[in-house]
Amino acid sequence: MSKTLKYARNGALIFGIGNGLLNIFKQLDKIGNEPNLKFGWKKLAGATLKGAAFGGVSGLAIGSIADYQNSLEEPINTDAYLLSIIDKVRLDKNNRKYKSLDEKADRLIYLLKGKLGNKLSGEPMRLGSTEHGTALANNFDIDICLPFKPDSFASTAQMYLHLQDSLEQLMGRQSFIRTRGQKKSIGVLLELRGEERRIDFVPFKLTASKSSNTTSGYLYVNDSVNPTYTKTDIQALNSLRLTETQKKIVVALKHWKTKHRIPLNSHLLQNLVLDAYQRNSVPEKFTSKIMMVLRHIRDKMDVAVIRSVENTNNVLTDISDRKKAQIVRACRKTIEEYEYQPNSVTEIFEIE
Known part of the structure; x- marks a missing residue:
């Protein structure tokens, strides 16, 4: 919609209603002082129309100027502009900050594999926007999924708490500051080059099943009011292309x-x-x-x-x-x- 029409419409509505309300207040004030007076509906209609006319004409004039100025603007190559913005805001994996965090993630994985031993089922997996190439350079973390064997723990809650305890034992080493319990993951916060960064560990317990699906399992849902668990399939999540x-x-x-x-x-x-x-x-x-x-x-x-x-x-x-x-x-x-x-x-x- 052109701004000529938009401003004219909005001006008519705003000034029409505004002038109408002002007329109502004036009439009610007079009636309060002179009880014999009657409310003048014609006066209200006239005031509303005057306000609408003034607002419409004013909006029309302002909108016409805006539309004229808009018509003079030279078009740019919006595709080139947007692609240049994306290049600037998208995480580059050669970025020094990312590479430093990536090294810490590899170190954490190594230390956890030593602590968790035969409870793990296979290698930890990288997940999330950082792996998919959709992370922002000024707001990224690393997501790591840890698959546990079906018989590794009696419950997903025990699995979650055991992993959290294992991570807390590593605090104070390798720039690790603290852990943070999250809804379905455990965040490890690190200080790198004066900035706080995070690595999220997502523990999931594989389903005890004879089916061909070896990547389905359960996540613990860390809710202070109603802790529970939920199904997941890590392979399906990673298959989103x-x-x-x-x-x-x-x-x-x-x-x-x-x-x-x-x-x-x-x-x-x-x-x-x-x-x-x-x-x-x-x-x-x-x-x-x-x-x-x-x-x-x-x-x-x-x-x-x-x-x-x-x-x-x-x-x-x-x-x-x-x-x-x-x-x-x-x-x-x-x-x-x-x-x-x-x-x-x-x-x-x-x-x-």
Whole structure:
């Protein structure tokens, strides 16, 4: 919508309602002082129309100027701009900070294998956005999954607590500061070059089964009120594959949601990108691909049911209505700004 029409409409509404309310207060004040006076509905209508006319004309003028200035703006190559932003915000595994954390992760794995001995079933596995190539350079960690044998512990709670105790015994060594119990993982916080970094360990207990699936099992859910466990399949989780273009879209939108403080979970975002590709005609331009994903989220966030591949009982879109409304509003605002002026991507995705 042009700003001429938008400002004229909004100006008419705001000034019309405002002047109407002002007239009501004035009339009620007079009636309070002179009880014999009657409320003048024609006066109210006239005041409202005058306010609407003034606001509409003012908005029309301001909007016309904005539209004219917008028409003079030279278009930029939005694809090139967005790809340059992605190159800057995306984690580079040659980054010194990442390599330092990666070395610590390898050291921790080595020490844990010595402590946990034959309780582990196979090698620890790397997971998450850092491994998938969708992590942000200013906000990354390393996720490591530890598969335990079916008979290693009597319960997932014992498994979780034993791992936490093993990690706490390593504190004070190799820059390890402290551990932190999390919902399904245990975070190890380290101080590297004056910055705090984190490695998350996800323990899961393999299912005692004769089936061919050797990667399904259970995670402990560390809830102070209602601790429980949940099913998972690490192989299925790792099987989620994105094309390089899809990875870039995820990185761009992770930067966007962080910059604008949008409560959109990264795992859900990744699945929404895949869902958008499956349900829409995919345009050629990179910017258009991002807008396609945002339109898909805007239109489907309230009704989509997206399940996690590792556990179909886990509905990723089962979030609060308030968060859904925030996400939809943010998508709508971004789309409207882009449709009015494509160059607005320089502000929407700007690095602060």
